[in-house]
Amino acid sequence: MSKRLTLKDIAKEFNVSIATVSKAIQDKHDISKTLKQKILAYAAKHNYVPNQNALKLKGKHTKNIGVVIPSILNLFFAKVFAGIEKIASENGYNLITCISNDSLEKEKIAIDMMLNGAVDGIIISIAKETQIKQDYSHFFKTMNMGIKLTMFDRVTDAVACDKVVVNDFQGAYNATKFFVKSGCKNIALLSFISETSVGKLRIEGYKKALLDNDIDINKNLLLEVKEHDVDETETLLTLTLGSRKVDAILCLEETSAAIALDTIKRLGYEIPNDISIIAFTNGIITKYTTPKITTVSQHGVFMGEQSMKFLLKRIEENVTEEKQYTTKVIKTSLIQRQTTKKLD
């Protein structure tokens, strides 16, 4: 096991001071060319890499970004992550990643770890539990310590920072309107994420679209499934479809859509003639089901890229005026596939 090469080692090799070597490595100009070249060559040959910890101690940027997401098994978050990673690596930044698993405690621990001088900034999508309990103290702490913060998708008005969101309200509104235009009147909504900020907005959009089209909101068609009841979704759907007329279902995430599709097929309804389906999140499932599911695309990779760009700007330009925080709203788009009727 070879020891890591330090400036000291190089200094000894050439019989000069550490300061001189430091300057040579940094390619400064107040140093003799011959010496500099010799040192640079030696450093390259022996794989010299400056110790990041020493640099960071000296107050340099860490070139690390903290990423905290609720899950990585959810393709939407994986896509955003891929977008973040792309921009980060293009700019020489490393990602320190934590999965909150939708737990407030894990989120707090993750942020605490990152606050120890480990990162220049943090990108986060808030855990479900955090949104329910509305405990945002760890975010305030982050801001107070001068660590830049960017939120995406699951955000909160309580914290002033750059944000990247999707127009959830409008996306749900448009999807619902699409159902209406294609002749549906009994439009159900199925959600596993009613407690999150995005879930709430989507439900609002759905309701508004119904009202704007003179359709009464039927509470029995508002199927909000809590986390621990997800296994009961099929039962719930079967009961609902058995007892009331439903000709369309707006699903707020991929998995609920997949379950809805299965159930509807099992019950013998025709898709989209009897029942239409639109799902949020243009993930991988919807593309491979039969029929393929019409989705509201959230452009995850793009959201990730945008979030990272916001953060980079904060870090590198050192913009601190709080007034200038911006919220980027990304437009969703409806990807029409086979679970909705064609509009002319």
Place this chain on the structure above:
Amino acid sequence: MSKRLTLKDIAKEFNVSIATVSKAIQDKHDISKTLKQKILAYAAKHNYVPNQNALKLKGKHTKNIGVVIPSILNLFFAKVFAGIEKIASENGYNLITCISNDSLEKEKIAIDMMLNGAVDGIIISIAKETQIKQDYSHFFKTMNMGIKLTMFDRVTDAVACDKVVVNDFQGAYNATKFFVKSGCKNIALLSFISETSVGKLRIEGYKKALLDNDIDINKNLLLEVKEHDVDETETLLTLTLGSRKVDAILCLEETSAAIALDTIKRLGYEIPNDISIIAFTNGIITKYTTPKITTVSQHGVFMGEQSMKFLLKRIEENVTEEKQYTTKVIKTSLIQRQTTKKLD
């Protein structure tokens, strides 16, 4: 923006030395209880967190693990990542994540960044390009610097380290044998990953199973699709199915299976009666297609957990004897769904 609290600040507050504060914070015993408690209380109240960079400079563990994976949009890798993350966070470790995108260069850059004192160990699944070019110099460098290394799934014999793999050979062997048992004789193989270590092993397993069952290997049924030809898969399959008898297809990854399924359905064959399908990687696609695809499960989360456990052991017990490297082979299991005939 409040400055981060340091030992110095606390020392000033109590009019004691920095050394004393340091000992109090570390809860050492050679210090008066009253002082210690006062300092601890003050530190807690003011959110003191030791500067990680200073600790690391002093030669402490970084409590960081580097993770380098080819992609995060592939559910298998996402699963492994989730497993790694679980064990890491349980043990107070942070993850520094890089996506190699199957590029040798990106992999080298990632490793170089991690080698600057940023991590205690690295978990990696080798990029496709790296396996093709067989350039493993960055791994040797890692080992030489005393950074522990664990490889999973895509590994190489050229580097001696702990490894976690799936019995790819046996998994493919068993899947092929399953086809034979269910009456298939013209078994094709469809692969996007022939160039990776795991792809090669799976192909070997497939061939061996054919030979053991007295079936000749038909090169025309060995469909190895290169990365840049993935778009042509459907055409290739259509041609193959049109010109030769095929009654089973072993797909080496999820996406090729999804494409195969689509194509077969489009051509009007019955599944599994005309053609059976088995896919490697028990991901999310195979669960939601119609019919649901029979898969060889690789137990991704478990692989991740196992990899992280290996690495932790190396780091924390400081095991260095090279002889003791172990390769854990995880058994695949066949998850029978609807694209294979039932065996009695």
Place this chain on the structure above:
DNA sequence: CTGAAAGCGCTTACAG
């Protein structure tokens, strides 16, 4: 029980 000193690896005024 407390603290002065050296040191981890580096950078940066400053002096020469």
Place this chain on the structure above:
DNA sequence: CTGAAAGCGCTTACAG
């Protein structure tokens, strides 16, 4: 053009 010195925030023998 070169180097001695101070300092980033911390720990750890060692002395008292």
